[in-house]
Amino acid sequence: MATLIAFAAVLVSLGAACAADPAAVRLGQVPIPALPAGQKPNFIVILTDDQGWDDIGLHNPDYVNTPNLDRFIKGGTFFSNFYVTPQCAQTRAALMTGRQYPRTGTMLVHAGWDFMNTAEATAGEVMSAAGYRTAQFGKWHNREVAGYEPWSVGFHEGELPAANKDCPVNRNGVYVLPDSISEAGAGAGAGVDAAASRSSISRSTSVNRKSSITRSSSTTRSTAASRTSSTSSSTNSSSSMAIASVNKLFKGDMAAREQTEIKMMDGVLKLLGKHSAAAAQGSKQPFFIYHAPHAIHVTPVRLDGKFKKVRFSPPEFKVKYHSEPKYKGISENTLDAWAMLEYLDSVLGRLFKHLKDTGLDKNTYVMIMSDNGSFLMPDEPKKKRMPSRLTGTKSEVFEGGVRNFLAVQGPGVQAGVTDSTLLDITDILPTMADLAGISSSSKHLPWDGRSFKNLLVPSSSSSSSSSSAVVTAGGSRGTSLATKEQQERVLFLLGPQCWDANAVPLLTADREVDKRQTLLDYDRGGMPNHIWKWLPSLKPSKPAGFEACVGARYKEYKWVGVNNKVYRFDDESHLENEQTEVPPAIAAAISSKLSDAARSWWKSMLAEPHSFNKPTFYLGLGSSLASNVLAAGAHERTPGNVTLLAMGASGFSSPGDRMCYKVQVMTAGTYDVTLMYTSRAAAAVKLSFGTYQAIRSGAAASITAQLPRQASKMEGFSVGSLTLPASGTKKTELCLELASSSSPGSPAFSSLANIRFTRIAQTPASQGQLRGGSGASSAGAAALDSATLEALRAKCNWVGSVNVAEDVDAVMESMFSPYDAEDTDSCAECQPQL
Secondary structure, three states, X not given: OHHHHHOHHHHHHOOOOOOOOOOOEEOOOOOOOOOOOOOOOEEEEEEEOOOOOOOOOOOOOOOOOOHHHHHHXXXXXXXXXXXXXXXXXXXXXXXXXXXXXXHHOOOOOOOOOOOOOOOOOOHHHHHHHOOOEEEEEEOOXXXXXXXXXXXXXXXXXXEEOOOOOOOOEEEOOEEEOOHHHEOOOOOOOOOOOOOOOEEEEEEEXXXXXXXXXXXXXXXXXXXXXXXXXXXXXXXXXXXXXXXXOOOOHHHHHHHHHOOHHHHHHHHHHHHHHHHHHHHHOOOOOOEEEEEEOOOOOOEEEEXXXXXXXXXXXXXXXXXXXXXXXHHOOOOHHHHHHHHHHHHHHHHHHHHHHHHHHHOHHHXXXXXXXXXXXXXXXXXXXXXXXXXXXXXXXXXXXXXXXXXXXXXXXXXOOOOOEEEOOOEEHHHHHHHHHHHOOOOOOOOOOOOOOOOOHHHHOHHHOOOOHHHHOEEOOOOEEEOOOOOHHHHOOEEEEEOHHHOOOOOOOOEOOOOOEOOOOHHHOOOOOOOOOHHHHHOOOOOXXXXXXXXXHEEEEEOOEEEEOOOOEEEEOOOOOOOOOOOOEOOHHHHHHHHHHHHHHHHHHHHHHHHOOOOOOOOEEEEOOOOOOEEEEEHHHOOEEOOOOXXXXXXXXXXXXXXXXXXXEEEEEOOOEEEEEEEEEEEOOOEXXXXXXXXXXXXXXXXXXXXXEEEOOOOOOOEEEEEEEEEEOOOOOOXXXXXXXXXXXXXXXXXXXXXXXXXEEEEEEOOOOOOOOEEOOOOOOOOOOOOOOHHHHHHHHHHHOOOOEOOOXXXXXXXXXXXXXXXXXXXXXXXXXXXXXX
């Protein structure tokens, strides 16, 4: 930072310091008074999906209809220099942790790189530790396997929407059946053929994966998180569901997706109602709700054997876009985007009205933003979708991919004001903590984000600038409230193009990531991925390291590493073109300083003990019966012969080829092991579990099994069962190795998706013995007949086992994994027939 301050004089000479507008007026009114000292506010953070800068009515008034969001923005403070990451999972990790996403282990939107490392303390944990009731509704995308779901990382309540209305919703670790497939409502839901034969299965709802995670403090930075089972238990109950074979899959999915946002908001409003009822009885517990709509993200739907990307919204929102003359000739995909925006806006309007009607707006901060820039399908006209003319879209570090909107209402927040202080998605958590009076000594790794409480509640600031801040007649107050630290801030942006699903860092002898390797070197490292094909004019002709994917903002300047150009934003346009390019002589000085700063920033990413680590998978966490080990989550694989994919892995052409995973057994027991895969050849594989030393010496528990060829359809195949002791403090791994193949020299796996462990009997830890066999289900568990199996596959993206009768809980746990990843268009192996 010192190097940047040192050349501040250069920036001043370019007019970095702006004079006050002569037409300026005093700050606007504060509709809701600031809270008394000591009173904890409530928080609702809303993170929409793929809603870029131009996807609000105020920024595209000719086509976009978002009246509720527009009124919300006008009634609060709007931040026009707010930045997110170029993609979904990375932004969510930064929001949840207050830290730059490379620190957290979240590097991509798939491939085992969309996990948050267990050493991170999430917003749920920080707020719940401070006495808040915490809840999550909607898209998670920081992994949905045991130990990583919302209820395992600090949220008292969490709800992950189902694939569609005929599939169970995962709520607090319990799969809740919708009415359309309950015994009473069988056949009533859209998309269900009532005349088809039905079969029912008994479903125990006693699954509870809640766990508490002791996070490392900011001073110790422990390299491991201690996970223990929760002492709470869920209520035992059972229900049955009737599954019918389904025709017109596309139509059924549409009917389901059209209601997704409504159903999620129903849950939010229900929780708010409970809070109001408790408050009426004297409760003073505040709440933090994280609401993540799926809108306006596309949904891949398999139709006639092919995937089609669709944006869903109820029919009534589409009428105007297909009937009014001004929309004639515009891409169907663009019309669907605008219809979905209006649908999302109507759902948010319900929340705004509820807060006002109940008086909760008087003590609740509501923050609204999106996760990245606009996503445009190939036939969408950018001129109409993005009239701001921002360069780039989702997945790029140009402004169209990372500039976003942030609007806030709440106690002490000024109305009708636009603030242009440079802010970042990592600032949200520190700001909530500051507003809530949470001590800076709370247990979390050091935040990159900075509180902007001084910009939200100027009356609480001790800075002299708060009394002299001005706004123009148009409502802009510029950076007049910003502290010196905020004004001198440098924001670093990292695109996903320099990291690939098959990027697997080499390990040291103690099985930790070697941070000195070329793959992680700023100047020579990285592994370019398919996203470069969207940017042919920018793709480096030779490896350019991570600088090809880095950008930086400092004051009114933007530096982009891939073209080494510097742009100056003198107004709100944020255009990156020839007109805004800084003259070469001056640009050279700025780019040199920012490039050096970016290199230092990257070194700080490498210095994190947990950065660039693949996830640890947990078996037997809490009362969970089934745990998924996603194939793409391997932290070691045979280079060249085994390839990690966006969803899964392929290869294994020579005996000895292998993949290894970090796996901790939390509950000793006997586990059925099922591999989900497609293959070109029959093969024998060996699975081993234990410390790495025991695996290499042959002393670890292991099983060798014959896998049949499965060329036409993704199937699960049980290879037997392992009786495993709890890992305790030992670092244990799971390794899968090819023993032989019916087609030597050719890849055995087209796509290995998942290794599922289902606990079938608890065993004293001292036994630790292997039991072979077909892996029978738990006693008393219902078997699935073929009709039910096919219906679950068709409707719930679930891959079943062909050679065992499966436990119902295992069925439920597997339907969400692994076929829920994004950005898999360039991966043919990731789209097998299910």
